[in-house]
Amino acid sequence: MNSREITTQISKAADFLNLKKWDYGASFSNDYSVQVDKGEAKQLKASQKQILTIRVWNQSNLVGITTTSDISESGIKKALKQANIASDFGNKNESTEFSPLAKDPIKDKEVKKRNPVGIKKLLTLLREAEVKLIESHESIKSVPYNGLSESFFERVYANSEGAFRSYSKSQAALYLYARAEEKNKKPRSSGSVKLGYGANDIDIESCIKEASNKTISHLNYSSIKTDKYLICFSPESFLTIINAFSSMFNARSIIDGVSLSNKNSIGEKLSTEALNIYDDGLHEKNISSSPFDGEGTPTKRLCLINKGRIENFIHSESTARIFKTTPTGHAGLGSKVSVSPDWIVVEKSEESFDLKTSLDHSTYDGEFVYIEELNAIHAGVRASQGSFSLPFDGWLYKNGKKISIESATVAGDIKYLLKNIVNIESSQEVTTSGISPHIWVDELSITGDA
């Protein structure tokens, strides 16, 4: 069945079951991936997957939901019946409705959909990449974590009031994590990830170069003394921190009491006036962009922090109604509708007078710690408390020398971090999770072995 046929099928089955109000979200995907091990194909994977999530409203206007991979006629009927049963337990304390924007026009964005290159081509490309990476430096002995994949998928939202949205696209991903070994030293590992609309769009050479350079740059390592340091966050690591604490901008988290913000936090000063942060799912560089969210609300650019102050929260339909505003296109369909950011864009505002512009990661010759990548986010972030303690890959710059840091963590508090931003560099870099310049923060605690 295609998405129109599924909608018709759900509509018929709902009529039969006397269910007047329903909506659904669905995704259909075909994925192909390869992994290699020293020139040999290791595992080749293909999957065909379909997921259908149906919500129904009962006569008391309570919502029930069911998710299934069975989109046969009988599967759809069963899903509707189960959702109807679940609606008896619907949340009486917080109602859910269709998004008022579910039929609004969607901002056109050119959909770059590629044709599959096929498993054999993926395998050839990955084999070549592995060889080149190993040959790039004598210390690189293997690429233990690698993969090249391409995905083709369609997403659909429809409801009983006639809303119908659908889009299809393709996406490819390459990751290469190399392992370098030198005599009498610990093995070192680093890597790179690149995305593209198709396998042929991925900049494989830059992925190899980046993985190689990063791995090699960690070969000469040393422990770091536990102390407070001036820190330069790479664009990727700063975006990791912002995403980890995005509950500060999340209306769902605020209602649930797990955010550092509250309903009155709009206008609260969090940082230097030089800082702007947007959520921009439709940004032209966002390969994973989606034109609408799980409730059918169009995706849009939204300012979260304007000149250091909280400007907006991200919303679903129900949180927007509670906050007396409009949905922002950040909902995920579920029994309890989730809210999450799409793609974070960090910028320097026009009010950048208080920044120490001499702090530039490529020219500054004082002592600082450069954090390239933060790890173990799920374990080291307490979003509801605002604290973090995270292992990282990075370097200590001291006396004109750069040395890789062995086994250290950076710890602090997100509000302290934002308040202590001392420079926002001018040029932004595109990463897989957003766009940001390098960000400098004063006085963060680093724990090391030395």
Added chain:
Amino acid sequence: MLSSQIKSNEIVFGSCNKDFLEEIIFYGIGLGADFVEIFIENTDNSSVLAEEDFITSVSPSFGRGAGIRIFKGKKDGFVSTNDLTKHGLMRSVSQAIEMLDITDNKREVFNGLNEHRDYSLSKKKWINEVPSIHEISEKLLVSTKSLKKNNKIITRKGSYSRNLQEVIIASSDGTYVSDIRLHQTVGLNVIASDAQYRSSGSRRFGSSGMPNEFRLWDHEKSANDVFESSMNMLYADYVDAGQMPVVLANKFGGVIFHEACGHLLETTQIERGTTPFENKLNEKIAHESVTAIDEGISEGSFGSLSVDDEGMEPEKSVLIEDGILKKFISDRAGELRTGHKRTGSGRRQNYSFAAASRMRNTYIAKGEHSKEDLINSISEGLYCKSMGGGSVGATGQFNFAVEEGYLIKNGKLTSPVKGATLIGEAKEVMPKISMCGNDLELAPGFCGSISGSVNVTVGQPHIKVDSITVGGR
């Protein structure tokens, strides 16, 4: 048998599908595969969330799918699909064969499937024995109410999930197995707040194959435990960073062994060349006080199974005995590629993952000391009562958050501290586990890795690590 007479163009759960499955396997072998494996599942899951004094989410789900794995030499191709018709499965076999680019004329022999090993016979009633949504909701609401012990508790949550998975596994070595797996888990979480101070507390419980277990869960005791933990940590100072001896509590304290050492003993790590223990079999890799076990047979434990996802009954594997490395955790691909015999540890989240060598119930065996012996032996250090999550980097470095910690001074527990993380490397820390307590207990958890998220148990008695890096502020 009546069921054996069923002829269908689609898999029928609860019936004999032998002819159907043999036809698919013959097809794959005929196309040149060395080995064909079919994994088919039918799931019926539900979850319930209570927040404060309301049920805020009830989420049922069901689904079906198949994973087809073809080996040619040491290479394998894996295809997953929701199409369980004969045509759909044969198309998946063809796709896997095509991916592997099989061109030789060598043909393996397939002698048909062995006698059906049906582990599901006594389990078919489970679906009727598990608590209803109504019953779950009532108990969760009572539980969240129990958490409301003072006005510093600002968020209360109770969650329950039930996964019922019916599987059929057939492969060209004759394996033909059916099983039903039931996993239930329930958790409580609170956030406490007072002025600028904040803390949280959480506990999770879980079982496998015990439909009545949720009814027996002592929610009051759990609520007291979570509340007490959050209150103890509410005004805690941040820990000072440094090297120090630590005592890790039993139960979920075992997550460190699981993450930092257990994963390095899976054959997938040997395949990648990422374990420092690859050539250390029968060598000392840990302190002689350490014996570590991985097994899938403890009744009711979250990581237990009647049969693994490759159709092998799980064994009890002594991984480390008195500090000596004795065994690796292995699956079919691991045996093929590394030579380590299968241990009944081939596991996957669902049909869309190929099985891989994964831990089940993994724990450090009990020793002879009391918890007090361990604490009394330390003049200045840290007691990690409750561990959060953690991770292990590509070169074996681990990092774990301490959810509830206390300073040890002159052999006594003193003030609570927050913000601690334990940092180290397994091969350096394992020799420093110098004392093991006599109070082994297990705790359920979810482990995410190459074949998805699987249910596991971690565990240990109280253990003492002579020196480890503690991250703080």
